[in-house]
Amino acid sequence: MNIPRSVTFVRLTLAAALAGTVLSGCYVVPLGQPAPVAPSQQSYAVAPGPVSQTFSARLYPSNAEAARYGAVGGTVTNDMNGRGHFSAQIGAEQFQGEATRVAGSRTTGVANATGSRGGNLSCQYTMNSATLGSGQCVLNNGPAFTMHIGS
Numbered sequence: 001m002n003i004p005r006s007v008t009f010v011r012l013t014l015a016a017a018l019a020g021t022v023l024s025g026c027y028v029v030p031l032g033q034p035a036p037v038a039p040s041q042q043s044y045a046v047a048p049g050p051v052s053q054t055f056s057a058r059l060y061p062s063n064a065e066a067a068r069y070g071a072v073g074g075t076v077t078n079d080m081n082g083r084g085h086f087s088a089q090i091g092a093e094q095f096q097g098e099a100t101r102v103a104g105s106r107t108t109g110v111a112n113a114t115g116s117r118g119g120n121l122s123c124q125y126t127m128n129s130a131t132l133g134s135g136q137c138v139l140n141n142g143p144a145f146t147m148h149i150g151s
Helices: 005-025
Strands: 054-062 072-078 083-090 093-101 110-114 122-127 133-139 144-149
Touching: 054 083, 072 093, 083 110, 083 122, 110 144, 122 144
Parallel strands: none
Antiparallel strands: 054 072, 054 144, 072 083, 083 093, 093 110, 110 122, 122 133, 133 144
16 A cells, blocks of 8 residues: 555654644753742841839838838839839848739739848739839838839
8 A cells, every 4th residue: 555645744744743742841850959949038027025114112111120221222123014023122131022913903913022031021012003103011020111112
């Protein structure tokens, strides 16, 4: 059987066109090379955390046992999360401790501190504003003080 040349030519042309169409969807990917990573140029703003505030605390004698110490100075540092640090110097003893708001209250709190010579100072206070407050403090051996917080 003899196939005319023109039919063979048409078949070869169609086969080449079909092969070209099929192979045009292929591409070469190099192996073993990681994809390039572009550095991030985006920056994010971070909200600042609460800033702590430090207030002066003045303790004034309110009984005869405390009168021998006279007026006492101290500090209260509020960390703005319902807690803080409390310190005072009473006589030769340095007191360090915490101040905490009473649960459910925005104004009342307690402060407790331990002394460098074994004493304990316990206070209850009320904040009359964001920066002013007052309360009572008692040493474990009896001296009692009236406390003023703020300036």
